[in-house]
């Protein structure tokens with residue numbers, strides 16, 4: 328293994344560090360990924376029959392208010408003007424999300440203006456004073472009232488978390504936005520868009536540098552190659568973006584994750600649902616939402632007689648599943664603190680990213696945290712090593 332820096336994981340965190348180390352420090356970087364492709368969970372590929380870009384690990388929408396991140400990512404891709412909007416199907420009727428004046432008036436068969444709607448929601452929410460809410464259900468009712476909670480939140484949340492909302496902590500939804508306008512943009516961020524020629528082109532450009540080598544289908548813990556944990560540890564600085572519990576051999580127990588199952592289908596129609604994401608709020612529908620990928624890129628020329636849809640199902644992950652969302656029970660948080668203690672003992676290893684820190688990170692957060700970890704942790708770590716060697 329000939330490199331100055333070994334990076335485990337080619338997701339946004341790993342690739343941002345790789346790009347910075349190669350271009351700013353001139354280091355030779357080796358990036359490993361156990362998957363057959365680059366890019367971690369942001370990877371996308373074109374469905375072969377239709378050419379429609381499918382986000383392999385669930386729909387990915389780029390949005391940020393962080394100017395440093397926005398400026399940084401412009402080097403690798405241009406963005407479309409896509410603005411995300413989500414609708415939800417409840418008892419066979421479609422409503423706009425997040426809950427807004429349109430949702431409220433449709434649901435209550437009313438024509439309230441903002442002030443009247445505020446009064447209505449305040450009356451309905453008075454059932455439980457916010458300070459007294461002790462679980463997710465009570466908290467939600469104290470914020471938006473029982474009728475809207477039961478229609479749009481209760482069963483969807485139960486499907487997503489596979490847990491009765493009365494058993495989920497109140498903090499899970501400490502703020503449920505209700506908009507008293509008809510605005511239904513899903514994100515409030517300053518910048519939003521999708522990569523013009525797709526996520527994989529963007530991710531590939533980040534790694535496109537003579538100093539960066541990416542080795543796919545290579546597991547860091549597989550000791551049969553020359554960049555394995557055993558071969559690298561202590562010899563070369565490492566940036567590790569895989570699961571933190573796996574790194575320490577599950578010494579403090581397994582951290583809990585939620586995983587997703589996706590069912591993809593090509594349908595013989597040019598448009599199945601008229602929008603990119605339709606949530607299904609009710610308990611009798613087993614999936615949480617349907618993605619229709621053509622709608623992410625209305626500017627592209629896709630076939631007008633076929634479309635790709637993907638139904639999303641949610642469940643607890645077991646060891647062989649893809650970890651998607653940290654569950655974060657109190658036991659998980661206690662375990663994470665113990666893992667953080669163990670991390671302090673690994674002086675030449677920088678733990679980062681979603682799996683390495685057991686944190687849900689949006690893409691802009693993964694990139695932003697990699698940019699600051701590069702400046703504030705990796706550069707000092709490398710100069711410490713250089714001093715020790717001289």
Ligand code: FAD
Pocket residue numbers: 335336337338339340341359360361362366367368369384385386387388389390545546547548568569570587651652679680681682688689690691693
């Ligand atoms: P990852 O992308 O998970 O990359 C980690 C990589 O490490 C993986 O490729 C993995 O194979 C590799 N790896 C792990 N262990 C090993 C090992 N032992 N050896 C070698 N390689 C290893 N963000 C948004 O901003 N907008 C969205 O709309 C959005 N939607 C999302 C939807 C879903 C369903 C999910 C799960 C996430 C979504 N995200 C979204 C978050 C986004 O995916 C993350 O921000 C991003 O993936 C984080 O990058 P990362 O590098 O930390 O981790």
Ligand code: UDP
Pocket residue numbers: 415424479480481483484487606608
């Ligand atoms: N949520 C809900 N109904 C919906 C959409 C969201 O109850 O139709 C709640 C649910 O508890 C979910 C949380 O809001 O876990 C965040 O949902 P969002 O779709 O923003 O997040 P994602 O699942 O895409 O990460």
